[in-house]
Each structure stands twice: as structure tokens, then as C-alpha cells.
Amino acid sequence: MSSFDTHTGARIRQHRKLARLTQRELAARIPYSYSLLNQVECGARAASTDLVAAVAAALRIDVSVLTGRAVTDSRLERRAALVGPIREALDLYDMAPDAVRPSRPVTVLAGEADQVCRQVRATHLRTAAGALPDLITDLTHVVLTAPSTDAWRALASAYRTAHDISLKWAYRDLAALALDRMGWAAGHAADPCLVAIRHYKRALSHQDSPLGSRLIRAGHEVLEGRFSREALAVAGQLHLGASVVAARADDPSGVARHIEAARELAARVGGEAREIHWLSFGHLNVALHDMGAAITMRRYDDALRQARWLRLPPSTLTSRRARFLVDRALVEMETGLGEASLRHLAEARRVAPEQTRYHPRTHRTVRGLLHTTRRPTEELVRMASWAGV
Numbered sequence: 001m002s003s004f005d006t007h008t009g010a011r012i013r014q015h016r017k018l019a020r021l022t023q024r025e026l027a028a029r030i031p032y033s034y035s036l037l038n039q040v041e042c043g044a045r046a047a048s049t050d051l052v053a054a055v056a057a058a059l060r061i062d063v064s065v066l067t068g069r070a071v072t073d074s075r076l077e078r079r080a081a082l083v084g085p086i087r088e089a090l091d092l093y094d095m096a097p098d099a100v101r102p103s104r105p106v107t108v109l110a111g112e113a114d115q116v117c118r119q120v121r122a123t124h125l126r127t128a129a130g131a132l133p134d135l136i137t138d139l140t141h142v143v144l145t146a147p148s149t150d151a152w153r154a155l156a157s158a159y160r161t162a163h164d165i166s167l168k169w170a171y172r173d174l175a176a177l178a179l180d181r182m183g184w185a186a187g188h189a190a191d192p193c194l195v196a197i198r199h200y201k202r203a204l205s206h207q208d209s210p211l212g213s214r215l216i217r218a219g220h221e222v223l224e225g226r227f228s229r230e231a232l233a234v235a236g237q238l239h240l241g242a243s244v245v246a247a248r249a250d251d252p253s254g255v256a257r258h259i260e261a262a263r264e265l266a267a268r269v270g271g272e273a274r275e276i277h278w279l280s281f282g283h284l285n286v287a288l289h290d291m292g293a294a295i296t297m298r299r300y301d302d303a304l305r306q307a308r309w310l311r312l313p314p315s316t317l318t319s320r321r322a323r324f325l326v327d328r329a330l331v332e333m334e335t336g337l338g339e340a341s342l343r344h345l346a347e348a349r350r351v352a353p354e355q356t357r358y359h360p361r362t363h364r365t366v367r368g369l370l371h372t373t374r375r376p377t378e379e380l381v382r383m384a385s386w387a388g389v
Contacts (some may be wrong), residue, residue, distance in 0.1 A: 009317055011066050012055050013041040014389075015216050017370050019059050020379050029058040040379045073196040079169050082126060085133035086162055089140070090177050093184065096144050109139055110154040116161050117278050120168075121317045123352035129165050132158065143188070152189035156182050157277075161203060169358065176205065193234045196222045200234075200241045212245040233273040233281040236265035238291045240281075247293035262286045272315075280317060285312075288324060295327060307331055322352035323359070330361045333368045340381055341365060349386070356387075363389050 016026050019097075023041065027034040033050055037043040047066075056063045112135050119128035138367035139155040142148075163178035179201055186194035206212040223231050227244045246254030263286050272282035279285075287310055294303035307328040312321055323366035325348035332341035345365060348356040356362050366389045369380055 004386055006070070007043050008047040008052060009040040009043050009045075010382055012037075012047065013050075014367065014370050015059055015061060015065065016041075016055075017373065017376050018384055020375055020381065021059075022375070026055070026058060029055040045225055080124075081334045082129040083166070083169065083174065086129060086165070087177075088134075089133045089136040090159070090162060090174070090181055092137075093140060093181050094144075096141050096253055101138060101141060101309075105150045106142060106148060106154065106259055109135065109142065110150060110157075113139070113154040113157040113161070117157060118166075120164050121280075123317050123322060123355040125165055125168060125354050128161060132162055132165070136162070147188070149191075152185050153194065156185035156189055156191070156194050157186060158195070159185055161199070168355065175213055179205070192222045193230050193277065194227065195232050196238060197218075197279075200238050203238075203241045204244060207245045207248045207381070213242065214249075216245065225268045229269055229273065230276050232265050233257075233269050233276045234277055234343070236281050236286075237279050238270065239265065242284065243293050244332060247296035250297055252297065255290075255297070259286060259290050259293070262289070263331050276316075278318070284312070284316070286322075288320065292327060295331060298334075302330050303331045304335055307351050318352050318353060322348045322355050324357050325351065326356060326361050326365070330365045330368075333365045333372075336372075338369055338373060339368060342377075342383065345383060349383070362387055 011038045016023070017055055019026075021029075023037055030051070031054060036045065036051075040047045040051065052066050053063055056066055070205075112131070116128040116131050116135060119125075119131075136155070136158050139151060139158055142151045159178050159182035163175045163182065166172070166175035166178055179198060180199075183198045184197070186198055187350050196219040199215045199222065203212045203215035203219070206215065216238050219241075220235060223235050223238075239258045243255045243258040243262070246252075246258060263283070266281065266283045266286050269281060272280055272284065274280045287306070291303050291306040291310065293307060294300075307324075310324070312324060325344045329341045329345040329348065332338075332344065345356070345362065348362070364386055366380070366384050370376060370384060370389070373380065
């Protein structure tokens with residue numbers, strides 16, 4: 001479903017459907033024939049400037065919406081305002097603040113690092129982003145003036161949260177910088193599990209290349225000979241990362257091998273290891289990654305069976321529940337279950353609106369529903385408008 005929104009004609013079709021018009025109804029409103037409009041929408045003919053202007057006027061939208069030239073989005077501006085101070089705090093990793101700041105105990109700062117991580121897991125991204133710059137600045141001051149293992153660990157955790165927020169908001173350059181800073185802090189903390197988690201995060205950034213597998217191996221090497229519950233949980237998460245890389249390579253045997261290895265480690269860890277670096281590694285996490293791999297490999301019937309089998313307990317993290325609902329909506333769209341797809345997308349919006357609105361699979365699902373629906377329902381139109389599709 002990745003190519004139907006890549007040309008002006010496709011955008012005309014999408015916004016015509018949002019206006020709940022058929023091709024013939026739109027053609028009747030513009031000085032161009034139904035046949036020409038049909039050819040433009042399917043990509044057989046290029047859309048002329050005059051035709052685009054006529055369609056925009058008929059649909060009462062800006063021409064830039066149809067040409068793909070982005071218009072100002074106040075939501076993007078608000079996010080950019082939150083991201084700027086985070087970027088500055090990451091840039092000044094080796095410099096103490098130029099203003100006197102009240103000294104706070106490391107235990108308090110470590111608690112705040114846990115809190116912003118908890119906020120991200122609860123999908124309160126803007127709240128976490130607002131608190132993060134001062135936290136990073138204070139921890140930077142501590143590690144430069146009175147370094148300790150606990151301070152370095154807390155700083156590494158804060159950098160990881162900066163990475164997670166940046167990635168969810170599609171600031172990939174900032175996410176990569178945050179991971180570099182996390183590696184720097186984890187090295188000073190001499191914490192192999194933190195180092196391995198960084199390798200896991202880096203691998204997900206390179207899941208389309210052999211580098212992803214190499215980083216997963218590096219993570220396992222760091223943990224070699226370590227059998228604590230913490231190390232087992234991190235090793236299991238690395239196997240889940242490896243399943244993602246294998247799925248991107250369309251390697252079902254590799255996926256099965258790593259999912260089984262993760263399942264065995266989950267049994268050894270016992271229960272959901274939510275307290276270990278906020279990984280929440282356990283049998284549920286393994287099952288969700290198994291379903292995710294099926295989606296990536298376009299085995300939608302398998303993914304739908306898995307989605308129907310899964311039962312998320314009430315204690316499931318908000319971010320994880322919302323991601324499951326979005327994934328299920330995508331699978332249902334791909335298997336022709338449009339009503340169920342929209343219902344689960346609406347539930348994801350209710351559970352975690354901020355995460356759902358910006359998730360790429362939300363946009364993919366909405367576009368797919370618009371593409372396959374002759375006359376969109378008012379509910380679908382509202383969802384598309386809310387998501388900015």
C-alpha cells in the first residue's frame with residue numbers, strides 16, 4: 001500500500017473521497033472530463049496546473065494539499081518548540097551550565113529520569129519532552145563536577161528517553177545523536193546492560209541493512225557470561241530486535257529462531273520484567289514481536305490470527321496497547337475488514353491519542369481505507385482529518 005499516495009493524482013483521489021464524492025460527481029464540478037480525471041487519479045496522465053487548481057477550488061482546499069507542498073502545521077511547530085531545548089541539551093553534553101543551578105541529589109535526579117521514561121511509556125510525550133532538557137542539564141552538571149556510577153546511569157537513561165521521543169516524532173537525526181550520547185554515558189557507568197540496550201536501539205535504526213544484525217551480535221557479546229535476571233531480559237530483547245531485522249530481510253526461519261530464543265529467555269526471566277530498564281520483556285512482548293514480524297513480511301492472515309488470539313492484560317503499558325491496536329487495524333485493513341480496522345484505530349486513538357496520531361501505520365491504514373472505500377463514512381473522514389492524512 002506504499003505507492004498510492006506518491007503522485008498528485010493519488011492525492012486528488014484521496015481528497016475527493018474525503019469529500020465523499022465519486023469521480024463523476026467531481027468531474028461534474030470542474031471543466032474537465034470524467035475520463036481525464038480517471039486517468040489522472042490512476043497516474044496514467046499527469047495533472048496539469050489548471051486541473052489541480054480547478055479540483056482544489058471544487059474541493060475547497062489549498063492547491064498545496066494536492067501538489068504535496070507542505071503547508072504550515074501548528075502541531076509540527078509545537079513539537080519543534082519542544083525538541084529545540086532537547087537538542088541544545090544534547091549538544092552541550094561536555095559543558096556545565098553557564099548559570100548557577102540548585103543542586104539536587106542524584107537519587108532525586110535518577111527518580112526524575114525514571115519518571116520521564118514512565119511518561120513516554122504512558123504516551124505523554126509532550127510532558128516528558130518538556131521536562132527532559134532541565135533533567136539532562138542537571139545530570140550533565142553532576143557528572144562533570146561530582147561523577148558517580150548512579151549519575152552516569154541516570155544520564156544514560158535520560159538520553160535513551162530523548163532518543164525514544166525523537167524517534168516517535170520522526171526527528172531521526174536527533175534520535176541518532178541521543179543514542180551516541182547514551183553510549184558515552186553508558187561507557188562511563190561501566191554498565192554492560194546499558195551498552196547492550198544501546199546496541200539494540202541502534203540495530204532497530206539499521207534494520208534494513210546487515211549492520212542491524214552486526215549490532216545485535218555486538219550486544220550479545222557485551223552480555224556474554226552474564227546470567228543475572230537483568231542480563232537475561234536484555235539478551236531476550238536483543239533476540240526480539242534480531243527478529244525485526246530478520247523480518248525486514250523476509251527471513252521467516254531467522255524470525256522463528258530468534259522468537260524461540262526470546263521465548264526461552266522469557267521463561268527463565270519469569271513474569272514481565274517491567275522494572276528492568278523499562279523493557280517490559282516477557283511472553284507478551286515476545287508474542288507482539290511475533291505478530292509484528294508477520295506484518296512486516298506481509299503475512300497478514302497469520303498476523304490476524306495472532307491478533308485475535310492475543311489478550312492484553314489490564315496492566316499492559318499504554319504505549320504497547322496502542323501499538324497493538326494500530327497494528328491490528330492495519331492487518332484488518334489489509335485483509336479487507338474495513339469496519340473492524342476503523343474500530344480498532346478509533347480505540348487506539350482513545351487509548352493514546354498523541355502516539356496514534358503520528359504513528360506511520362496509522363497513516364498507512366487510513367490511506368488504505370480511503371483507497372479501498374468507494375464512499376468513505378463520516379467516521380473515516382473524521383479520522384483522516386484528525387490524523388492529518
